[in-house]
Each structure stands twice: as C-alpha cells, then as structure tokens.
Amino acid sequence: MKMSRKKHRICIVEGDGIGPEVIGAGLRLLVSLPLSFDFSQARAGYRCYEETGASLPPETVEACRQADAVLFGAVTTPPAIPNYHSPIVRLRKELDLYANVRPFFSLPLASSRQGIDFVIVRENTEDLYCGRERLIDGGAIAERLITRKASQRIVEFAFRLAERERRPSVTVVHKANILRLTDGLFLEEAAKVAVSYPEITMETALVDSCAMRLIQEPESFHVLVTTNMFGDILSDEAAALVGGLGVAASANLGLDRGLFEPVHGSAPDLAGKGQANPVASFFAIEMMLRWLGEEQTAVELHRAILSSLEEGYTTPDLGGKGGTAEVTDVVIRLMRGTSC
Numbered sequence: 001m002k003m004s005r006k007k008h009r010i011c012i013v014e015g016d017g018i019g020p021e022v023i024g025a026g027l028r029l030l031v032s033l034p035l036s037f038d039f040s041q042a043r044a045g046y047r048c049y050e051e052t053g054a055s056l057p058p059e060t061v062e063a064c065r066q067a068d069a070v071l072f073g074a075v076t077t078p079p080a081i082p083n084y085h086s087p088i089v090r091l092r093k094e095l096d097l098y099a100n101v102r103p104f105f106s107l108p109l110a111s112s113r114q115g116i117d118f119v120i121v122r123e124n125t126e127d128l129y130c131g132r133e134r135l136i137d138g139g140a141i142a143e144r145l146i147t148r149k150a151s152q153r154i155v156e157f158a159f160r161l162a163e164r165e166r167r168p169s170v171t172v173v174h175k176a177n178i179l180r181l182t183d184g185l186f187l188e189e190a191a192k193v194a195v196s197y198p199e200i201t202m203e204t205a206l207v208d209s210c211a212m213r214l215i216q217e218p219e220s221f222h223v224l225v226t227t228n229m230f231g232d233i234l235s236d237e238a239a240a241l242v243g244g245l246g247v248a249a250s251a252n253l254g255l256d257r258g259l260f261e262p263v264h265g266s267a268p269d270l271a272g273k274g275q276a277n278p279v280a281s282f283f284a285i286e287m288m289l290r291w292l293g294e295e296q297t298a299v300e301l302h303r304a305i306l307s308s309l310e311e312g313y314t315t316p317d318l319g320g321k322g323g324t325a326e327v328t329d330v331v332i333r334l335m336r337g338t339s340c
Contacts, residue, residue, distance in 0.1 A: 029331060
C-alpha cells in the first residue's frame with residue numbers, strides 16, 4: 001500500500017457498553033494503515049448523560065462539525081428517562097446527515113446467505129423519529145413528518161448511488177395504501193426523480209411485502225429507498241441474512257459530512273469481556289475510507305476482512321472462539337500482507 005499524504009481529521013465518539021471496545025479495535029486498525037490521521041475525542045451516550053447531564057453535549061456537536069469524518073460507537077438509549085434523547089438521532093439532525101446507507105452483501109460465513117448484494121438507503125432526519133410526541137387524555141400522540149424536500153433528496157441520493165454503482169433498479173418502499181398523505185407524498189416525489197434516470201428501473205413495494213421478499217428472495221434487490229422508521233426495521237432484518245448485527249455497518253451522509261458506525265447496540269452484558277465483534281466497526285471504517293477518497297485502502301481492507309472470516313477468525317456471535325483483540329490482530333496482519 002502506498003502512503004497517503006493527506007491528513008484526515010477524524011472525530012471519535014466511543015459511546016457506551018462495547019462501543020469503546022469496538023471503536024478501540026477500529027483505532028488500532030486505522031493507525032496501522034499507511035494513512036495520516038488527526039484524531040479528536042468527543043463524548044455522547046448514557047454514561048455521558050449520567051456524568052454531565054447531557055447525552056450529546058454542544059462541544060461534541062462542534063467537534064463533529066470540525067472533523068472530516070466521525071467514527072461513532074454504540075450508545076445506550078434507555079426508555080422513560082426525563083430529558084434524555086438519543087444522541088445519534090440528534091447528531092444526524094444537527095449535522096443534516098440526511099442519508100443513511102447500509103450495504104448488505106454475502107460473507108464467507110455459515111450464517112450468511114449467498115448471492116446477496118444490495119443497499120438500503122434510508123431517510124435519516126424526519127418521520128416518527130422527529131420526536132414530536134405529546135400526551136392526550138387517555139393516551140399519547142406521535143406525529144409523523146414527511147416533507148417533499150426530504151423525500152426528493154433521499155430518492156435522488158438512491159438513484160445517484162444506483163447509477164454510480166451500476167445497479168439496475170431502485171425499489172421505493174412505502175405504505176401508501178394506508179398512510180395515504182405521508183407515503184403518498186413520498187411516492188409522488190420518487191416518481192418525479194425517476195424520470196431523470198431512464199436507464200434505472202423504479203419499482204414500488206409495500207413495506208410488509210418487502211419484508212417478506214427480503215426473506216424469500218433478497219437476491220432480487222439492488223437498491224431500496226424508504227422513510228426513516230421503515231428503513232430502520234428493514235435494515236436490521238436484512239442484517240440477519242448476512243451474519244447478524246455484528247457484521248453490519250452504516251454511513252450517515254450529508255452534503256459535506258459523514259458519520260460512520262457499526263449498527264449493533266451497546267450490548268452492556270458483553271462489555272469488558274473482550275468478546276465484542278469488531279467486524280462491523282471495520283466495515284464502517286471501510287465506508288469512511290471511501291468517503292475520504294482512500295478507495296484503494298478501502299478495497300484492501302474489504303479483502304482483509306473477508307479473508308479473516310473465510311479463515312475462521314471470528315468472535316462467539318459468529319460461532320468462533322476468537323476475541324476482539326485476536327480478530328483485530330488478524331485483520332491488521334492481512335492488511336500488511338503477512339501470514340496468519
């Protein structure tokens with residue numbers, strides 16, 4: 001690998017539970033690469049809330065704004081805690097990271113279905129996750145916000161991705177037969193965008209039938225684009241097809257900022273045991289490297305991760321006996337081209 005001369009500013013947010021362990025493994029990997037980084041640290045999550053009274057301090061938002069990219073761990077978001085808000089949801093809004101991108105591809109694992117290669121693109125800033133809830137007599141109301149601007153730009157993002165990666169179709173996932181105004185608007189905007197991409201086939205799918213198709217024929221998908229909550233649920237379902245959340249990563253992208261994260265939770269029961277799977281954080285780093293323009297290193301990292309899995313170096317969640325440090329060591333050695 002050739003040494004890159006550009007120094008990339010990376011903000012590290014470790015979070016809670018196994019977050020510090022998998023991000024720590026990711027940092028070991030990053031510093032082993034022939035690239036130049038300037039790292040900064042910022043805090044977010046439940047432990048941060050307990051110690052400071054804020055799950056996402058203003059200085060963390062500012063540190064993320066100043067960075068070229070953010071590497072984010074896992075955070076605990078407990079229910080029914082007064083004044084506690086999900087830091088990752090709020091950070092996506094603060095930085096206008098409107099596109100959540102989750103690629104799914106077959107892995108050399110017994111738990112991974114073969115023949116899979118698709119991407120779920122999810123609108124990241126509104127829907128029910130806008131947080132507009134209020135109590136009423138006898139219950140509560142949550143408002144679902146779907147705007148034309150957000151719908152247009154996320155569908156445009158999905159079609160551009162399909163064009164760039166030469167994927168032949170985009171599936172627009174909705175529930176417009178029931179949610180006639182909100183998802184009806186989403187479909188209208190999708191149809192307008194599709195006109196500009198005649199070489200890409202647009203199809204539509206109800207979210208419930210799409211969930212079934214993901215199990216029956218995931219090979220038929222290329223790019224899926226949908227609203228925030230539907231995309232959140234479908235993405236976790238899709239992860240089960242390729243080995244589970246321990247190997248699933250996502251990019252949160254805006255016009256000029258990117259945040260990259262493993263999508264698993266904080267798993268406090270695993271914290272401190274040295275068994276957390278770092279592979280999702282490695283795939284998140286691969287996505288981050290592509291975002292930073294380090295395409296060749298990203299390709300080599302992808303190959304190293306696949307080789308480590310193929311040779312059986314896995315953590316207990318994937319049926320192996322390796323620990324976080326051992327799996328990290330193997331990927332680093334493979335990146336350096338040395339024998340395991």
